Amino acid sequence: MKSTGQGRFRGVPFWVYKEQRSRGGRRVVRREYPLREHGGADDLGKKLPEHTFTLSLTGDDAQAQRVRLTQALNAPGPGELLHPDWGTLSVLVDNFESRYSVDNQRLVEFTVTVVPVADETAPTVAQDTAGVVNRQGDSTLAALFSTLADGWQASLHDAQALMDTVSEQANTLESALNGLGLLADMQSFTASFTALRGNIQGLITTPDRLALAFKGIFQGIQRLPAYPQPEQIKNRARAPVSPQPGALQHQIVQLADRLDSALVRQDRQRDRQGLQPTTRSTMQLLHNTLRLAVAVVQVQMLSSLLTASLAAVSQNAPAQVLPRAASPAPRQLSDSGSVWLESTPDVVRVSQQVARRLDACALTTSALGYQSLALQVRALSRAFVADLSHRGVALPGLIQASVTTTEPALVTLYRISGDARDTARFIRRNRLRHPLFVPGGERVEVLCG
Structure with a gap:
């Protein structure tokens, strides 16, 4: 043997x-046929x-x-x-x-x-969660203004109050968009607001045209990222940082937060004494419709912002390797400030905030008697949370570290992560007033992985 x-x-x-x-x-595989001399x-x-x-x-x-x-x-x-x-x-x-x-x-x-054993695995079917959010958002927006047109009730007794309400809402929207510096560059917006304010008396008696006018404004906001960005937005950086992906979507998300707060404040200050019940219901319907429309646009912009963030992550240099000793116990993230979807904790925080707002609006819509619309809003909320949960895991993590002494941002970032190539984003994320001075005693956030 x-x-x-x-x-x-x-x-x-x-x-x-x-x-x-x-x-x-x-x-x-042979190709042979009976009674034939040739094959292949x-x-x-x-x-x-x-x-x-x-x-x-x-x-x-x-x-x-x-x-x-x-x-x-x-x-x-x-x-x-x-x-x-x-x-x-x-x-x-x-x-x-x-x-x-x-x-x-x-x-x-x-x-x-x-x-x-085969090294390759069978291809898996990837669900387009971002597409689901966009389609659900578009259908919800259409249902919103269709419900507004169907539920609008105008009374001659309260015609002036309704006109004042519509005018206030239009002014609020225009002021918010003026804060972005877009109206000078977007003639369609200017025409929409001019037509809305110039024909309020006729619009309150034709709810279909009124709903179409408001719908056109929000559809214009949806299409803003597809237009060239005006230089006014590009030059408004507070720190010497490079342009970030999804900058316009980010500003629209912040605009939606301010607009929602303005609508809530305006509704609380509105005087409803002496108004008929149908007029009060109509005002509440208009208020709820605009708040929901703002939330729908914000959801779509956040989904688009996540897409831009993921594209930026895939193009970045190799991930930073953070020493274990530099990772203290995580602290609760602040709810205020910029909404940049750059890390998994950002995604979790934003999805919870927006989902709570959508659910609250769905409850209000259901209380007004529009159950079908409320179900659509809940479906949009679920689709949005599923989208951020599904795609957000690809973003890097986040750690917080304490700065013991005042030092330049580049030094702080290198000391924590061992890599100082992403100093610009570190400065912007921590809102540092000057790149040479990170105050001692402060806690800073650093993306990891």
């Missing part, structure tokens, strides 16, 4: 013995490689070794094969047979056929 070396399968040792065979080739063949790709080898077990305990190897060969799933000629392979056992002679039970032979 001559062996070529020792091998192992699932930890059970054996000796490679006699012949070793490997099979391969191409998956050729097609190449359908590479065959799966297959290895057949003979092994031996020797010694006084050869039968015990046979039992152990048989159990290893019959075990489900792939196993690790260590072969002296083929190296280490992850294989599946196709078939095997064992042989031994009753007059010499100190020698057992096996013939084993194995197939290597």
Whole structure:
């Protein structure tokens, strides 16, 4: 008996013995037809490689070794094969047979056929959660203003109060957009507000046109990221940092927060004494519709902002490796300030805030008697949370660290992370007034991974 070396399968040792065979080739399909002299063949790709080898077990305990190897060969799933000629392979056992002679039970032979496990996995279907949010947002926005048109009730007794309410809401929207510096660059917005204010008396008696006028304003806000960004926005940076991805979406998200607060404040200050119940219901419907429209636009902008953040992450340099000692216990993130979806904690915080706002608006809508619309708002809330939860895991994590002494931002970032290439984002994220001075005693945030 001559062996070529020792091998192992699932930890059970054996000796490679006699012949070793490997099979391969191409998956050729022949095209042959009856009563025809000609044919052909097609190449359908590479065959799966297959290895057949003979092994031996020797010694006084050869039968015990046979039992152990048989159990290893019959075990489900792939196993690790260590072969002296083929190296280490992850294989599946196709078939095997064992042989031994009753007059010499100190020698057992096996013939084993194995197939290597495929390295590639089958493609998985990825759900377009961002597309679901956009489609759900568009349908919710359409349902909002359709509900406004259907539920609008104008009374001649309170016509002036309704006109004042519509005018106040239009002024609030225009003032908020003026804060972005866009109206000078977007003539369509200017025309929409001019037409709305100039024909309020006619619009309150034709709810379809009124709803269409407000809907056009919010659809214009939705389309803003597709337009060229005005230089007025690009030059408004508070610190010497490079432009960030999704800058316009970020400003629209902040605009939505301010606009929602302004609408709530305006509604609380409105005098409803002496108004008829139908007029009060109409005012409440208009207020709720505009708040929901603001929330829908904010949801779509946040989803778009996450897309821009993920694109920026995929183009960045290799991730920073943070020392474990520099990771103190995490603190609660502040709810105020900029909304840049740059880390997983940012995604969690923003999704919870917006979901709470949408759920509150859904409850108000249901209380007003519009259950179908309330269900659509809840569906949008679920789609938004699912989108951020599904895609947000690809963003880096976040740590907080204390600064012991006043030092430049570049030094602080390098001391915490070992890499100072992302100083611009570190300055912006921590709202540092000057890049050369990080005050001692402050806690700063650093993206990790």
